Amino acid sequence: MRIAVFGATGTVGRHVVEQALERGHDVTAFTRNAAGVTRQDARLRVVEGDVLDATAAERAVTGQDAVIVTLGDGRKGAVRFAGTRAIVEAMGRAGVRRLICQSTLGVGESRQNLNFVWKHVMFGLLLRKAYDDHVRQETLVRAADLDWTIVRPSAFTDGPRTGAYRRDIPGDATGLTLRIARADIAEFLLDQLTDTANVLRTPGISN
16 A cells, blocks of 8 residues: 555654555655655655645645554644644545544543553643643544544553554553553554554554
């Protein structure tokens, strides 16, 4: 498939690009700084631009079969919603329908999956702006006239891809470690390209 990856030089996006190429996809990596993409491959195209600019985003999404969004800016909470809005607008103009968007476990009904620390300390205080940005991002995606899937991973960890994580976590599930490897998140995001079971759904993933 031909896929555009936004947030391609981020901690999860890098894994998405690498694994997508391993699977034989043609990848367009959108980034603010092209020098941050060090991988060289005949099936890799790099588009440099500001994700808040829908015209720049359109250069990346035109001609694609699907778009994967892994935007992040730490705890600032200024890019996920605004950038995704520009991407959705660009997809509408380019006629691209399949959107796979990385959010976070804890939004919506998955808030019950969190423990006290994540509910009240991390997302309630320290990461409140980032959490609110994800909430707005999800609201935007749900309202879009697209074939979307919102993936909700728990906290990111380093380490190899394991494939040993829980998928499609029920909203009332408890006792999770609330951690998952970035490489596993990338794997699940890419699986959605060929698995239509989660279209218009918000699966959570975690160990």
